[in-house]
Amino acid sequence: QKEVEQNSGPLSVPEGAIASLNCTYSDRGSQSFFWYRQYSGKSPELIMSIYSNGDKEDGRFTAQLNKASQYVSLLIRDSQPSDSATYLCAVTNDMRFGAGTRLTVKP
Amino acid sequence: EPEVTQTPSHQVTQMGQEVILRCVPISNHLYFYWYRQILGQKVEFLVSFYNNEISEKSEIFDDQFSVERPDGSNFTLKIRSTKLEDSAMYFCASSEARTYEQYFGPGTRLTVT
Numbered sequence: 001q002k003e004v005e006q007n008s009g010p011l012s013v014p015e016g017a018i019a020s021l022n023c024t025y026s027d028r029g030s031q032s033f034f035w036y037r038q039y040s041g042k043s044p045e046l047i048m049s050i051y052s053n054g055d056k057e058d059g060r061f062t063a064q065l066n067k068a069s070q071y072v073s074l075l076i077r078d079s080q081p082s083d084s085a086t087y088l089c090a091v092t093n094d095m096r097f098g099a100g101t102r103l104t105v106k107p
Numbered sequence: 108e109p110e111v112t113q114t115p116s117h118q119v120t121q122m123g124q125e126v127i128l129r130c131v132p133i134s135n136h137l138y139f140y141w142y143r144q145i146l147g148q149k150v151e152f153l154v155s156f157y158n159n160e161i162s163e164k165s166e167i168f169d170d171q172f173s174v175e176r177p178d179g180s181n182f183t184l185k186i187r188s189t190k191l192e193d194s195a196m197y198f199c200a201s202s203e204a205r206t207y208e209q210y211f212g213p214g215t216r217l218t219v220t
């Protein structure tokens with residue numbers, strides 16, 4: 001069965017630190033990968049998309065994709081308390097979401 | 108900035124009743140989706156819709172569910188004969204193409220009593 005796996009956390013980092021979120025997927029044919037942020041009681045909000053191996057940077061966020069290892073990650077630099085949320089990894093070949101990693105950034 | 112909208116924000120219904128959840132996708136998007144999220148659990152794909160027909164559906168999307176695009180803007184999810192376990196947040200999403208970024212609406216919280 002195709003799966004998207006994430007560490008559920010919680011992951012706690014101090015303000016200003018780098019938060020590293022990881023995701024693995026089982027379907028080698030997957031082509032598009034996304035990170036969403038979800039605040040409690042709200043809908044998923046798109047942060048990053050990545051389609052090819054390597055790094056993609058957008059402001060404080062960097063997504064990394066390694067298709068050979070079936071691994072995608074999200075780095076958040078200079079973490080802020082407002083980044084505290086659940087981060088969802090999504091593989092949209094078959095519309096699968098991971099269960100999410102809960103991140104807490106402590107002031 | 109264009110956004111996906113959903114109505115109602117909260118729907119309470121009795122077990123066995125039919126409900127219709129409504130969504131207005133982003134206007135130039137061609138693919139539409141419904142997801143659900145039971146409290147404390149992961150986001151689960153229900154169905155995708157393209158060119159006025161279902162393109163993919165999950166095992167959750169059984170005969171109890173149906174989708175429709177009744178006009179040029181609305182996209183609906185109908186749940187017939189609701190069950191207690193249908194209580195969840197239902198999210199609509201849309202994208203320009205199948206593998207492109209999906210943008211989510213604010214969700215409808217469905218409570219079945």
